[in-house]
Amino acid sequence: MKPIRISGGLAFAILIIISLLSGTTLGWLHLNNAPQTYFPQNAPAVQFENALREDFPTDEVLIALFEGDDLFSDDFLVPFRRLTQQLQALPLVDRVLTVTTVEQIRGTEDGFGVEPLLSEATMASLEPAERRARVLDDRFAPGLLTTEQGDALALILRPEPLDGSLQRLALETGLLEAVAEQELTDKLIALAGQVVLDVAQLRAMLHDTMIFVPGTLGIGLLLIWLMFRRLLAVVISALTISAVVHFSLALLIIAGKPYTLISAILPPLMSALTIAMLIHWFNALTLADRHGLSGAERIDWAYQRIARPTLFAALTTAAGLASLGFSPIQPIAAFGLVAAGGLLMQCAISLLLIPALLLQWDHAPWARGSASVRWLDRPVRALRNLGLRRAGWVVGLTLALMALGLPFISQIQVETDLLRFFKSQAPISQATDHIQERLTGVTTLEIVFDAPERDALKSPEHLRRIAELQSWLNNHPAVTRTLSLVDLIEEMHWGFHAEDPAYRMLPDNRALIAQYLLIYDGDDLYELVNRDFTRTRLTLNLSLHGARALNEFIGEMNAWLADREMGELQVTAAGFGRLFADQEQLTIDGQIRSLAVAIGLIALLMLLMWRSLADTALTMIPNLAPALLIFIIMGLFGIWLDMATAMIASVTVGIAVDDTVHLFHAYRRRRRSGRSVVWSLARAYRQAGRALTATTLILCAQFLLLTTSSFVPTIQFGLLTAIGLLAALLFDLLFLPALLVVLSRPARKRRAEVPIPT
Structure with a gap:
């Protein structure tokens, strides 16, 4: 040759x-x-995920944790509130959840009302200790937006659908710049969540x-x-x-x-x-x-x-x-x-x-x-x-x-x-561990319930089945937090009855449930159920990270479901956790x-x-x-x-x-x-x-x-x-x-x- x-x-x-x-x-x-980018687009789980996002927002979040001794004083809460408003105005941001924006259902003279947990008016009328007590007394804030002791506050930023890692980088950069502008950098202890990991x-x-x-x-x-x-x-x-x-x-x-x-x-x-x-x-x-x-x-x-x-x-x-x-x-x-x-x-x-x-x-x-x-x-x-x-x-x-x-x-x-892809001393590993120790697991999983006909999810029978699964999940050692349509309905029932603890339960009356859902005027409801009331999701925060552990968890849940009668409800694990488990x-x-x-x-x-x-x-x-x-x-x-x-x-x-x-x-x-x-x-x-x-x-x-x-x-x-x-x-x-x-x-x-x- x-x-x-x-x-x-x-x-x-x-x-x-x-x-x-x-x-x-x-x-x-x-x-x-x-x-x-790692998930095959023709996979059934990916196609289900894409259809799910037509009804509900993404479960991808960025979590920022602030710590200090004066978190409920005006010196912190006023710039913290401005920070929330500044971030909410960013084009890549869908919603910012903090103690100043998250919704709370409270009893009123003629029923119940929906208002921010710490609105500007509420903050003006309360002393720092009273603000702290109000937040810690809330059903959902402890473990999500604040620690059980109230010595740390979280900001949870949920983005619009993002197109790649560079947008996530821009989002994190925008958050850090806004924190610096509000002079809160010394209070910011950790960043975690899927956005930060990416x-x-x-x-x-x-x-x-x-x-x-x-x-x-x-x-x-x-x-x-x-x-x-x-x-x-x-x-x-x-x-x-x-x-x-x-x-x-x-x-x-x-x-x-x-x-x-x-x-x-x-x-x-x-x-x-x-x-x-x-x-x-x-x-x-x-x-x-x-x-x-x-x-x-x-x-x-x-x-x-x-x-x-x-x-x-x-x-x-x-x-x-x-x-x-x-x-x-x-x-x-x-x-x-x-x-x-x-x-x-x-x-x-x-x-x-x-x-x-x-x-x-x-x-x-x-x-x-x-x-x-x-x-x-x-x-x-x-x-x-x-x-x-x-x-x-x-x-x-x-x-x-x-x-x-x-x-x-x-x-x-x-x-x-x-997370294990990074060394234990890496900032992302340490920040995630810190947030999980103080607040909640950063791995998210969604359990989706599909019903065959319009308004089916207003049925007490279907809601009880969801509540049974949620109760089992709350007792699972890997689950750090759950939230479902049932929780909101229970809060409405409690508020409607002058915040009597005996009524913080699911009512057994379909017409009453339908009435509650009709008069509810907040934003959280339709993040958990679609407007036809044919699909709802139960959101989980888990302390698990690996695909193998997630598969074992989903397997345990499916085994529990196999022994239960779910009626017409179809139950599917979804969200980032499900895709990652695959x-x-x-x-x-x-x-x-x-x-x-x-x-x-x-x-x-x-x-x-x-x-x-x-x-x-x-x-x-x-x-x-x-x-x-x-x-x-x-x-x-x-x-x-x-x-x-x-x-x-x-x-x-x-x-x-x-x-x-x-x-x-x-x-x-x-x-x-x-x-x-x-x-x-x-x-x-x-x-x-x-x-x-x-x-x-x-x-x-x-x-x-x-x-x-x-x-x-x-x-x-x-x-x-x-x-x-x-x-x-x-x-x-x-x-x-x-x-x-x-x-x-x-x-x-x-x-x-x-x-x-x-």
Whole structure:
């Protein structure tokens, strides 16, 4: 095989054009890590959620907690009231709930009335101690808007439907600016809720991008220089990485996919994979130089040895990444498909443009610069020799160790906990813990009741069934607060009867209930029931965070409902908590699908390359084993299978196969020329061993850079991928030659037993 001859100037121009044209699209990069981006829009729970929001406002909130000794004095409540009014005027805000705005039902001479808990007139007529007592005496405020002791007040901001993380960032920024303007910053202790959590993830994503992109590029270029001491190698690497990374991000933008914490891994991954590909190129040039070749002969010699394995390595890695496209979690699917597209562009540059650049400008020797990394030959040679000389022991011990580790795989827990994604000392973790200790759980869940006909939810029978479920929920240790239509009707009944505690109950008279609902003139009612009275929701605050715990809670509730007669009512769990709980099954489905597809596609490509079922099966072993090892480590150390770690197996298998392809291709070429197994292995490792060791070390260094992230799944992704690649290297350098020797023994024995003709 020889490269297509084009001029170096044209190749350089094409490379620059790819980089610049792709780079111009970066202005349209949509930063959005909102939870909604992770939910498949065709999922039944998502479709139910969308229909639910046509009747009711979102359950997404931002909670601000203020603490101090003078919270009920004019010095605090007056600016606090102004703060509430200022925030309510913001275009992204739907409603602000505080003790000055939340509705309270009170008895009147002719029935009941609805008014703010602490209206301006009420505040003027009460002393601070009386205001505090009024708030603490309210049925709903303690635990939601104030602590049980009244030494902290909460502001709950409910946004309009938001379009992405940047709007959530604008909302949080607007709140902080308004707090500062009202000179209440010293009282603001904590921010929490879904809005704040999304903003924290956005900041983590931007932080990671600012570190990982230059970091991986710098590490890669430095190691290229240290290995080959050629400025040309550094320049070609920089141009190729720029083109591949920009092209990959352009694919993400053209596909209309957002830039998330998952896709933030894309630039460092593509940079690392490109460096790995280039090392094989430059190593082949070094070997050609040692053979006394130069100019076009040197380039052609190197091309013949790397073209086919580079093509199939790119295809197999792309297959492993593209398999993530079968994940139902959209950012994972987008990441896999875009990365696969970037790998194909990388392959095209490697096989079509780099030979032309080298032909135009490569006139200096390569072998001289490789002396600085000759130390890599020693561990390669030592591992190879161990595999060749103790083949049976290596194979047997490896298989035994893997078998001992298999039981740990069953201990892997599938979990997605957005708060546990941050370290315990992170501000968002500490703020959330503080708010949950002082007020209420920040995880929301909605229980939706659907009735078959108009005004059905005015029926005492239906309302009693809702009340029974609410009573069970209130006694559940994970539930910190509930609110339903029943609560409002009970308050109306209480207020109508001169606030007599004996009447704080659900009336058993449909006509009376209908009358109460008719004369109610507040805003809270239709946030809990639609105007046809065919759908109502019971809102919950939970102290749970993980998808697994939420699923267990929903399962307990469904089991309780199964033993009860709910009549015509249909009961459905909904809201953010339900969507988040579904992540558990989505993660499992995505892992199974993507890994199965990755293995199938890579095996098919191997079969096309080797044209042998035996060789295909043989080369799949050292690439599947690292993925198996990663699962063993996850089970052993209690690392969750979550949105980030669910990608590791497919990514590792896809990357690890590159070195196996280069190594086995060199081995087969010698075997087909009639050389022995041992001689072919020795020469193949001498040709490709240094390159595959160097590429693995560089990839590991670049993946380990991800451990500097503040986002735990990114840390785990980087660490486990590096471990998987190191394991793949050991399997290639130690296990594979041992396995080849063991498998060749029967054939050698049969040849030895053939009688020599006389």
